Amino acid sequence: MKATLFALLIAVSLATTAPQDARNPEPQGAPRETVVVSAANVKWGPHPFVEGAKMAVQSGDPSKGPSVLLMKFPKGMTIPAHWHTATETVTLVSGTALLGSGETVDATKGTEIGAGSFAVIPGKNRHWAIAKEEFVISVALDKAADFTPCGEKK
Numbered sequence: 001m002k003a004t005l006f007a008l009l010i011a012v013s014l015a016t017t018a019p020q021d022a023r024n025p026e027p028q029g030a031p032r033e034t035v036v037v038s039a040a041n042v043k044w045g046p047h048p049f050v051e052g053a054k055m056a057v058q059s060g061d062p063s064k065g066p067s068v069l070l071m072k073f074p075k076g077m078t079i080p081a082h083w084h085t086a087t088e089t090v091t092l093v094s095g096t097a098l099l100g101s102g103e104t105v106d107a108t109k110g111t112e113i114g115a116g117s118f119a120v121i122p123g124k125n126r127h128w129a130i131a132k133e134e135f136v137i138s139v140a141l142d143k144a145a146d147f148t149p150c151g152e153k154k
Helices: 002-017
Strands: 054-060 067-073 078-083 088-094 096-101 111-114 118-121 127-131 135-141
Touching: 096 135
Parallel strands: none
Antiparallel strands: 054 067, 067 135, 078 127, 088 118, 088 135, 096 111, 096 127
């Protein structure tokens, strides 16, 4: 009995360390070679949801699934309270921002963050930001991108 239980435990532990899909071990759309883009060659375009901001796709397709994006916001801009269905991991690359949670922007309740700071924002969590100076963020999304305002007037 003990030998059978021991064999079963070994079989289960080996099964959990095997690749989930040996036929397709890489995520769909993953590059097959190293991709390096210098800052001068980042292709910025208009942010699809925040007028006056810029965005560049680093990897993935934000309209279809997980992706990593760069976003740039000019000094003085307020990113209105909003939410996404995706969980996002935000890393501040440069600049200074005030980041807060809630249905409305309230600068007295935000946290000032600088380069190297990060935040993990669960899906559907209401949040906002104010650009104390121009800032750039890298945003990793776990599913397709969307943007739902919390009803604030711009």
